[in-house]
Amino acid sequence: MKTLVEMIREKDSCVCVGLDPVIENFPKEIRSRDTSVEDQLVRFAQGVIESATPYAVAMKPQIAFFEQYGLAGLQALRRICSIIREAGLYLVMDAKRGDIGSTAAAYAKAFFTPGSDWESDALTVNGYLGSDGVLPFYQAAKARGGGVFVLVKTSNPSSSELQDLLVEGVPVYEKMAALLDRIEPQTASNVLGAVVGATHPEELRRLRALMPERVLLIPGYGAQGGTAEDLRGAFGEDGCRAIVNSSRGIIYSYKKSDLPWREAIREATKEMKEALHAVR
Amino acid sequence: MKTLVEMIREKDSCVCVGLDPVIENFPKEIRSRDTSVEDQLVRFAQGVIESATPYAVAMKPQIAFFEQYGLAGLQALRRICSIIREAGLYLVMDAKRGDIGSTAAAYAKAFFTPGSDWESDALTVNGYLGSDGVLPFYQAAKARGGGVFVLVKTSNPSSSELQDLLVEGVPVYEKMAALLDRIEPQTASNVLGAVVGATHPEELRRLRALMPERVLLIPGYGAQGGTAEDLRGAFGEDGCRAIVNSSRGIIYSYKKSDLPWREAIREATKEMKEALHAVR
Numbered sequence: 329m330k331t332l333v334e335m336i337r338e339k340d341s342c343v344c345v346g347l348d349p350v351i352e353n354f355p356k357e358i359r360s361r362d363t364s365v366e367d368q369l370v371r372f373a374q375g376v377i378e379s380a381t382p383y384a385v386a387m388k389p390q391i392a393f394f395e396q397y398g399l400a401g402l403q404a405l406r407r408i409c410s411i412i413r414e415a416g417l418y419l420v421m422d423a424k425r426g427d428i429g430s431t432a433a434a435y436a437k438a439f440f441t442p443g444s445d446w447e448s449d450a451l452t453v454n455g456y457l458g459s460d461g462v463l464p465f466y467q468a469a470k471a472r473g474g475g476v477f478v479l480v481k482t483s484n485p486s487s488s489e490l491q492d493l494l495v496e497g498v499p500v501y502e503k504m505a506a507l508l509d510r511i512e513p514q515t516a517s518n519v520l521g522a523v524v525g526a527t528h529p530e531e532l533r534r535l536r537a538l539m540p541e542r543v544l545l546i547p548g549y550g551a552q553g554g555t556a557e558d559l560r561g562a563f564g565e566d567g568c569r570a571i572v573n574s575s576r577g578i579i580y581s582y583k584k585s586d587l588p589w590r591e592a593i594r595e596a597t598k599e600m601k602e603a604l605h606a607v608r
Numbered sequence: 609m610k611t612l613v614e615m616i617r618e619k620d621s622c623v624c625v626g627l628d629p630v631i632e633n634f635p636k637e638i639r640s641r642d643t644s645v646e647d648q649l650v651r652f653a654q655g656v657i658e659s660a661t662p663y664a665v666a667m668k669p670q671i672a673f674f675e676q677y678g679l680a681g682l683q684a685l686r687r688i689c690s691i692i693r694e695a696g697l698y699l700v701m702d703a704k705r706g707d708i709g710s711t712a713a714a715y716a717k718a719f720f721t722p723g724s725d726w727e728s729d730a731l732t733v734n735g736y737l738g739s740d741g742v743l744p745f746y747q748a749a750k751a752r753g754g755g756v757f758v759l760v761k762t763s764n765p766s767s768s769e770l771q772d773l774l775v776e777g778v779p780v781y782e783k784m785a786a787l788l789d790r791i792e793p794q795t796a797s798n799v800l801g802a803v804v805g806a807t808h809p810e811e812l813r814r815l816r817a818l819m820p821e822r823v824l825l826i827p828g829y830g831a832q833g834g835t836a837e838d839l840r841g842a843f844g845e846d847g848c849r850a851i852v853n854s855s856r857g858i859i860y861s862y863k864k865s866d867l868p869w870r871e872a873i874r875e876a877t878k879e880m881k882e883a884l885h886a887v888r
Contacts, residue, residue, distance in 0.1 A: 399679070424707055431670055434672035438672070459769055487737055
C-alpha cells in the first residue's frame with residue numbers, strides 16, 4: 329500500500345474532502361421519499377467522491393454524521409468506504425476514538441482490520457487518556473501501513489480552554505505533541521500524525537516546527553474560517569506533510585453556485601487544490 | 609423518567625455492570641457456529657442483564673466491543689439497548705465521543721433521540737475539545753432527562769501523562785472538573801457527571817470534594833485493581849452520587865467459579881453491591 333505522503337506526491341494534492349452528510353442539505357434530485365436513507369447517503373457520497381477524485385488525495389468521512397442516522401447510516405458508510413478506496417483515495421475515518429488499552433484495541437480492530445465493515449487507511453484519535461490509549465491504534469495502523477492522527481490543537485473556538493493551558497510555560501497541546509514523540513520518534517515514515525486546526529495559524533507554525541516529519545491533518549479550512557494564507561509553511565520541507573480538510577465548503581458548495589451540484593463540487597475541490605498549491 | 613440518583617436510591621445499589629463482549633470468552637453454550645455473531649452477542653448480554661438486574665442499577669455497554677464486530681455488533685447493540693431499558697436499568701453508553709459543536713450535536717442525536725437505534729440514558733464524553741464540544745451533549749441529555757459523564761481522571765496507568773500535568777499547581781484533571789462547572793453550575797440535579805477511576809483513590813477524594821453534587825461514574829473496580837475500600841467517601845453525602853463499574857470482573861466471573869455462568873454473574877453482582885454498601 330502506498331503511504332499518504334507518496335499519494336500526496338503522486339497526485340500533487342493536499343486536499344482532503346470531509347464527508348459530513350446532512351440529508352436536508354442534499355440536492356433535490358437525491359432527496360426522495362421513495363429512496364431509503366441508506367441509498368440517499370450513498371448516492372450523495374458517490375457524487376461527491378466522483379467529483380472530487382481528480383483533485384483530492386483523501387476523503388474524511390465524519391462518522392458522527394453517519395451514526396446520527398443509526399444503522400442505516402453505518403450501512404451506508406460501509407458502502408461508501410468501498411467507493412472511496414476503489415476511487416484510489418486515502419480514507420481518513422474521523423471518529424476521534426480513544427479509550428483505555430483493551431478498548432482502544434477493539435476500536436482499532438473495527439477500523440483497521442482488512443475486510444472490516446468500515447476499513448480505513450487512517451483514524452483520528454483523542455489522546456486525553458495518554459499513551460496506553462494511543463498505542464493500540466498506532467500498532468494496528470503500523471501493521472497495515474496506515475496512519476493515526478492524534479488531536480493536538482483542534483479548530484473549534486473553545487479548543488483554548490483546555491489545550492492552551494500552560495504547564496510550566498508550555499501549552500497542553502505541545503505536551504500532546506511531545507507525547508506522540510514518546511510513542512514513536514519522528515522519522516520520514518511516521519505512522520502517527522497530528523490534528524492541528526487551520527483556524528490557529530500561530531499555533532500551527534509552532535507545532536509544525538516541533539513536528540517537522542509528521543503528517544498534519546488540518547481541519548477548519550473554508551467554512552470554519554481558515555484560509556490558504558494561514559497555511560503557508562504548514563506542509564513541511566517537501567510540501568507533502570499535511571492534508572487540509574474542507575467539509576461543508578466543498579460538499580455543499582452548490583448552494584452558493586449556479587452550477588449543477590456535481591460540477592460545483594468539482595470546481596470547489598479544484599479551486600482548493602490550486603489555492604493550497606500557491607502556499608505549499 | 610427517573611433520574612439516576614432516584615434509581616440508585618430506589619434500588620439501593622451503586623453497581624454498574626460493564627458490557628465488554630469478546631465472543632472467545634463466552635460460555636460454550638452461547639458460542640456456536642450455527643448462531644450468527646449478532647445472536648451470540650444478544651444471547652450473552654441477555655444472560656448478563658437478567659442475572660445482574662436484581663443487584664445492579666445500571667448497565668454500561670462499551671461500544672468499541674460492538675464496533676469491533678462491525679454492523680453485526682451494532683445490530684446486536686440495538687437489541688441489547690432495548691433489553692437493558694426493558695429491565696428497568698439505567699443505560700450508560702460508554703462511547704467517549706467528543707468533537708466540535710456541529711459534530712457533537714450529530715453524536716448526541718445518535719444516542720439521545722427517542723427511538724434511535726442505540727437510545728441511551730447517558731453517554732461518556734471526552735472533553736479535550738473544550739466546552740463547545742460538550743455543550744451539545746449536555747443540551748440533548750438535559751432535554752431527555754438523561755446524563756453526560758465527562759472524562760476527568762481515567763482509570764488507566766498512563767492517564768497521568770496528560771491529566772496530571774500541573775497548570776499553576778493545579779492538575780489538568782481538576783481544570784477539566786472546573787470546565788464542567790462553567791457549562792453547568794453544581795446543583796442536586798446535575799446533568800453533567802464525571803468519570804473518575806477507582807484506581808486513583810487520592811485523586812478521587814480530591815475530585816469528590818470539588819464536585820460534591822455531581823454523579824461520578826467510577827470505572828476500574830475489580831479486574832483493573834480498584835477495591836471497595838478505595839471508594840470510601842466517593843458516594844457523596846447522600847450515598848447516591850456515584851455508580852461504580854465492573855466489566856470483566858462480573859461478566860466473565862464464571863471463569864473463576866464452579867457455578868453455571870448466569871449464577872456466577874448473579875453472585876458476583878450481589879457481592880459487589882454488598883461490598884459497596886459497606887463503604888457508602
